[in-house]
Amino acid sequence: MIKSSFGRRFVEAEGRAIVAVPQPAPKLEEDHFRVPAMDETRRQMRDVLLTRIEPAAAMRLSPDGLRTEIRRLVGEIGNEQRVQLNAREQERLVQELLDDMVGLGPLEPLLADDTITDIMVNGPDKVWVERRGKLELVAVRFRDNQHVANIAQRIAASVGRRVDESSPICDARLADGSRVNILLPPLALCGPTLSIRKFSRRAITLDMMVRQANLSEPLARFLEIAGKARLNILVSGGTGSGKTTLMNAMSQAIDPGERIVTIEDAAELRLQQPHVVSVETRPANLEGNGEINQRDLLKNALRMRPDRIIVGEVRGAEAFDMLQAMNTGHDGSMSTVHANTPRDALARVENMVLMAAIGLPSRAIRMQIVSALDLVVQIERMRDGIRRVVSVMEVVGLESDVITTQELFAYRYEGETREGTLRGSFVCSRFRPHFLERVAEFGLEKRFQEIMGLEG
Structure with a gap:
C-alpha cells in the first residue's frame, strides 16, 4: 500500500515501511488557478504525485490496488494544494499516471481504439494515426523526448531487445501482436520515432x-x-x-x-x-x-x-x-x-x-x-x-x-x-x-x- 502525508513520502508493502523520506511538497502556482487551464493543472499535480510514489513498491501492487492508491493520492494532493478537480478530471489524471507507470503512456487510448490501424509518433509533439486508410494528426502529446524514449525502451525490453543511442533501431511487438519499429536519435532528427502497426482483435477471414x-x-x-x-x-x-x-x-x-x-x-x-x-x-x-x-x-x-x-x-x-x-x-x-x-x-x-x-x-x-x-x-x-x-x-x-x-x-x-x-x-x-x-x-x-x- 502507498501512504503519503504533506511534506513526507511513505511507502509500505505488506504492512512494512519501505521508504520514509522527508520531502517538501512542491507548491502549485496560485496564479495558475485564477485562469483555469486543466492540462497544466494536471501536469503540476502529476509532478507532485510522482515525488510521493516509490516505483519499486508500486509495481508490487495489483493493477486495481495501484489504481485505488493513486486515486486516493490525487484526492489528498488536491486538498493540500486547494485544487478543485471534478470526478472526471480526477479519473483522467489517475488513468494518465497508470498508463505511464504500467502501460504505454499517451498511446494507450490509441491502442484501445479499434478504428485505428497504424500509430506513428514523430517526436513528442506529433502523433499521427491511420483510420480507414487515411492519415490524421491527433491531439496526443508526450512530455518530452525522454518520455517517448522511455516508452520505446519499455516496448523493446518486453521482448528481450534493447534500444538506445548505441543501438538506435529496433523491431519489436506488443503483447497483442502489434508490430513496432523504433528509431531513436541521432538517427531520428525530430526525436524518438515509433511506428506501430496494429492488428485486428478479430481473426481476419x-x-x-x-x-x-x-x-x-x-x-x-x-x-x-x-x-x-x-x-x-x-x-x-x-x-x-x-x-x-x-x-x-x-x-x-x-x-x-x-x-x-x-x-x-x-x-x-x-x-x-x-x-x-x-x-x-x-x-x-x-x-x-x-x-x-x-x-x-x-x-x-x-x-x-x-x-x-x-x-x-x-x-x-x-x-x-x-x-x-x-x-x-x-x-x-x-x-x-x-x-x-x-x-x-x-x-x-x-x-x-x-x-x-x-x-x-x-x-x-x-x-x-x-x-x-x-x-x-x-x-x-x-x-x-x-x-x-x-x-x-x-x-x-x-x-x-x-x-x-x-x-x-x-x-x-x-x-x-x-x-x-x-x-x-x-x-x-x-x-x-x-x-x-x-x-x-x-x-x-x-x-x-x-x-x-x-x-x-
Whole structure:
C-alpha cells in the first residue's frame, strides 16, 4: 500500500515501511488557478504525485490496488494544494499516471481504439494515426523526448531487445501482436520515432475481406482453393498494403492437421490453425555476437518436420533458402515481399538470391523461382484508403531467360463515387492455369473450374 502525508513520502508493502523520506511538497502556482487551464493543472499535480510514489513498491501492487492508491493520492494532493478537480478530471489524471507507470503512456487510448490501424509518433509533439486508410494528426502529446524514449525502451525490453543511442533501431511487438519499429536519435532528427502497426482483435477471414471490398467472392474462393491445394504463394505489395493480413486470411484454408513453421523478424502472423510453431530472429548482443537471422531459422526449420513453412517477409539472402524449401517437398509455403507489381516481386526475389553470394547464374536462379512459385498475389492500398487485391499472376515457366507468367485475376478501375470511393471490378481472365492438375489431386477441380468460368 502507498501512504503519503504533506511534506513526507511513505511507502509500505505488506504492512512494512519501505521508504520514509522527508520531502517538501512542491507548491502549485496560485496564479495558475485564477485562469483555469486543466492540462497544466494536471501536469503540476502529476509532478507532485510522482515525488510521493516509490516505483519499486508500486509495481508490487495489483493493477486495481495501484489504481485505488493513486486515486486516493490525487484526492489528498488536491486538498493540500486547494485544487478543485471534478470526478472526471480526477479519473483522467489517475488513468494518465497508470498508463505511464504500467502501460504505454499517451498511446494507450490509441491502442484501445479499434478504428485505428497504424500509430506513428514523430517526436513528442506529433502523433499521427491511420483510420480507414487515411492519415490524421491527433491531439496526443508526450512530455518530452525522454518520455517517448522511455516508452520505446519499455516496448523493446518486453521482448528481450534493447534500444538506445548505441543501438538506435529496433523491431519489436506488443503483447497483442502489434508490430513496432523504433528509431531513436541521432538517427531520428525530430526525436524518438515509433511506428506501430496494429492488428485486428478479430481473426481476419477471406469472407470479411470480401465484405470490406478488398477482393471479390470468386477471388476469395480462388485463394481458398489455392491454399487447400498447397500452391506456393508469394504475397507482394507496398508498405501498409495489407500483405500480412491477406496471408493470415488465406491460412484459414490450411488443413488443421498440418504442422506449420512460421519465421519472422518480429512475430506478427496470427495463423488460424492449431499446430503452428512460431520462431523469431534474434539481434546481436552488445558485443556483436549471438545474432540469429532468418536464414539460420529457415535452415533449422527444415529439421523440424514442417508440412509448410511460412516466412513473414523475405528481405535478403534468406530468399534462396525459401525457394529451396518450396522445392524440397514443402508445398503450400507462403511468404511476402515488398514490390509494386508481380513482375517486380519476381525480380526482387532474384536479386535477393544473388545477395546470398552463392555464384549461381541468373538462368539457374530463374529456374529455381519458376519451379518453386505458383502464384504471386499483388495487394495495394489505393487512394481511397481501401486495400485491394489488384492482380493474381501465375508463374508459368521459363522461355530463353525470361520468366513467363499469365494473369488470372485483375482489378479494373471503372470510376469514382461522389464520396471519393473508387469503383471497379475484379475480372477473371478465364485462362486455364498450369497448376490445374494439382487442384484435381485434391478433388477441387470442378469447383475451381466453376470459379474460373472454365469449360469442363
